[in-house]
Amino acid sequence: MTKRTAAKYKIDRRMGENIWGRAKSPINKREYGPGQHGQRRKNKLSDFGTQLRAKQKLKGYYGDLTEKQFRRIYTEAERLRGDTGEMLIGLLERRLDAVVYRAKFVPTIFAARQFVNHGHVTVNGQRVNIASYRVKEGDVVAVREKSRQMNLVIEAQGSSERDTPDYLEVDGNKLTATFVRTPALGDVPYAVQMEPNLVVEFYAKN
Structure with a gap:
């Protein structure tokens, strides 16, 4: 069994989105997050929070990669010629x-x-x-x-x-x-909007 197989839909609930577009996703029935505090009113995210959420969503989409794995792919994308966000998507899709x-x-x-x-x-x-x-x-x-x-x-x-x-x-x-x-961002059939530009901003500041 892979690391997150049994709990993959917790990622959906944590993000508040059905990120794979699956009919079985629990977010279709309850849009709040998991856990005892999941139904608390959501506060508006800061810029940092928005960037972090974008990174977590993209990282989670590809099987909930570890931070070390994801950061390594990002670092490689940053070294490539062209838009870093687009390069990141291309490397993930490969x-x-x-x-x-x-x-x-x-x-x-x-x-x-x-x-x-x-x-x-x-x-x-x-x-x-x-x-x-x-x-x-x-x-x-x-x-x-x-x-x-x-x-x-x-x-x-x-x-x-x-x-x-x-x-x-x-x-x-x-x-x-x-x-x-190798696809560009617009070619990839994500079920929800992915924002690799925010991922780039997150790593640029952290």
Whole structure:
């Protein structure tokens, strides 16, 4: 089991948003946060609080990465030429677990991390079991043949909750996905608004 599988919807409630757009999210029924103080009136966030919330939301979306992992990705994005927020999104979307999730091989980003870690995925024909592995343009990600009849794969393939983005070429019959290009923020099908510019502001000040 991955670290947050059993408690993933606490992230939704903490953020006050259904960040993956799933019908099962408890935020659809109760919009207040978890815990005994969750129903207290929300105060207006400070600039710091707004920036922190943006960082927590983006970090949580990709399987609740650790702060060390997320900061390392941000630092790399900062070194790249171009808009740091856009570079950050591009690096996050190039993670192997993100590609597996976007291709609808599994139903959740948490399941994607576990699926990769358990060796069910290949990249260009070679098995890769590192969720943070970074795919390149033209790489072909596939579900191993012996794993294609797993219940979570069948569930994800039949789900209408989300569509595959156009920066992936997905073959639903062969369960392969070609990473066509690194997406910009506007290309990524987030269920809620993500604000990487606020993440950049947060790290610039802290």
